[in-house]
Amino acid sequence: MPKTIxxxxxxxxxxxxxxxxxxxxxxxxxxxxxxxxxxxxSDAPGLSLARDRGLKTLxxxxxxxxQSIFEDALLTTxxxxxxxxxxxxxxxxxxxxxxxxxxxxxxxxxxxxxxxxHQGLGAYKWAFANKLKETKVTIHFVDEGVxxxxxxxxxxxxLTGVTTEAELEKRGLAVEHQIYSKVxxxxxx
Numbered sequence: 001m002p003k004t005i006x007x008x009x010x011x012x013x014x015x016x017x018x019x020x021x022x023x024x025x026x027x028x029x030x031x032x033x034x035x036x037x038x039x040x041x042s043d044a045p046g047l048s049l050a051r052d053r054g055l056k057t058l059x060x061x062x063x064x065x066x067q068s069i070f071e072d073a074l075l076t077t078x079x080x081x082x083x084x085x086x087x088x089x090x091x092x093x094x095x096x097x098x099x100x101x102x103x104x105x106x107x108x109x110x111x112x113x114x115x116x117x118h119q120g121l122g123a124y125k126w127a128f129a130n131k132l133k134e135t136k137v138t139i140h141f142v143d144e145g146v147x148x149x150x151x152x153x154x155x156x157x158x159l160t161g162v163t164t165e166a167e168l169e170k171r172g173l174a175v176e177h178q179i180y181s182k183v184x185x186x187x188x189x
Contacts, residue, residue: 003032003084003188008091009039013046014173015089015110015180020053022181031188035081040070040093062093071099087184088142092121097144105150107142108187110180112172114154115140119147124172128165134158135168137175139183153183 007016016037022028037050040062047057060077062070070093078086088109100107113123114136127135136154143149157175162168 002030004035004081005032005085005087005184005188006035006078006081006083007037007050007087007089009037009044009046009089010041010092011044011046011090013037013039013044013049013089015176016046017049017053018177019087019089019181019184020050020055022185024053026181027185028181028188031185032084035083038074038077040074040091046090067096068098071096075099075102085188089180094146095142100142100144105141108152108184109140109142109147109149110176111138111140111147112169112176113147114138115147115149115151119145124169125165127159127172128162128168132159135172137172137179139180152187153179155179 007019009016019028020034023032023034034055036056036058037047039047039059042059042061047059051057060074084106086103086107088107111123113127115138118126135157137157138154139152141149141152155175157172159168
């Protein structure tokens with residue numbers, strides 16, 4: 001029986017789109033169904049992209065709200081679907097330990113760095129500033145910390161010859177898009 005997932009986004013949703021494609025026509029077909037795509041920003045471009053692909057979408061706004069109020073609203077919303085897993089795809093909010101406790105080892109995140117070396121925002125900027133020849137994309141379970149959860153998988157991003165931060169990010173996103181659905185499949189089957 002396919003697992004159910006809810007995807008959380010904050011912006012463009014490029015990783016979300018790849019997961020949707022793989023669920024509808026690729027390696028996640030029959031493995032999982034997407035119950036909804038939820039954004040914490042009403043202007044997140046990913047919402048309309050998900051809607052255009054026939055998915056349920058909604059916004060649980062976080063701006064100007066205390067974390068506990070936002071998370072209570074998000075939990076109430078998630079109760080509608082009772083998903084097997086939450087998949088973070090560019091969701092730019094830190095979740096509190098009490099929220100994470102509702103979904104132990106059931107919240108999955110993708111982070112554009114080796115989480116042992118860099119946590120939080122600005123991972124591609126960090127890799128460029130440090131002139132790394134290689135960085136990693138990490139997929140991990142979310143725990144009480146920021147990008148400190150158990151690592152599920154890591155994949156290298158070759159940065160040889162990169163001359164701009166935009167080029168570095170483009171290479172990193174290409175790896176993210178290639179591997180996130182494959183790792184999700186391994187977890188969900």
